[in-house]
Amino acid sequence: MNxxxxxxxxxxxxxxxxxxxxxxxxxxxxxxxxRNPLYALDHxxxxxxxxVVSITLDPGLVSIAEERSGAVRxxxxxxxxxxxxxxxxxxxxxxxxSVSRSLGGGILTGEAVGQAVLTASWRSKLxxxxxxxFDNVCVQSQPWD
Numbered sequence: 852m853n854x855x856x857x858x859x860x861x862x863x864x865x866x867x868x869x870x871x872x873x874x875x876x877x878x879x880x881x882x883x884x885x886r887n888p889l890y891a892l893d894h895x896x897x898x899x900x901x902x903v904v905s906i907t908l909d910p911g912l913v914s915i916a917e918e919r920s921g922a923v924r925x926x927x928x929x930x931x932x933x934x935x936x937x938x939x940x941x942x943x944x945x946x947x948x949s950v951s952r953s954l955g956g957g958i959l960t961g962e963a964v965g966q967a968v969l970t971a972s973w974r975s976k977l978x979x980x981x982x983x984x985f986d987n988v989c990v991q992s993q994p995w996d
Contacts, residue, residue, distance in 0.1 A: 908980035915961035917987040
């Protein structure tokens with residue numbers, strides 16, 4: 852990477868400007884940091900404007916046995932097409948906590964048989980999915996003939 856601190860416009864302040872080349876001359880992680888969409892989103896002056904287009908739940912339908920737990924991820928899509936897992940920074944709630952509860956970090960519990968709507972939010976974007984809790988019936992072992 853070729854790096855310079857020379858402003859391209861008189862009066863403009865440039866912290867660091869890196870351009871890919873066959874040799875790396877940057878002593879910092881500027882270029883690689885801006886390649887991370889979460890870093891770029893928080894540093895528009897350094898990395899250029901990046902916006903959140905949408906978030907989605909993965910999977911959109913979570914099936915959990917009663918008295919068990921399951922997991923869901925929140926995936927953000929950015930204006931440049933990149934995606935990132937933002938589950939740890941998101942808020943996830945269920946419409947009926949008697950059916951399923953969100954413990955944080957994408958972990959859901961199956962409280963009772965039924966269905967509930969999942970709603971995730973991150974940076975003012977919303978996504979919805981569904982959680983289905985089914986009966987936790989243990990299969991008994993069958994003796995061989």
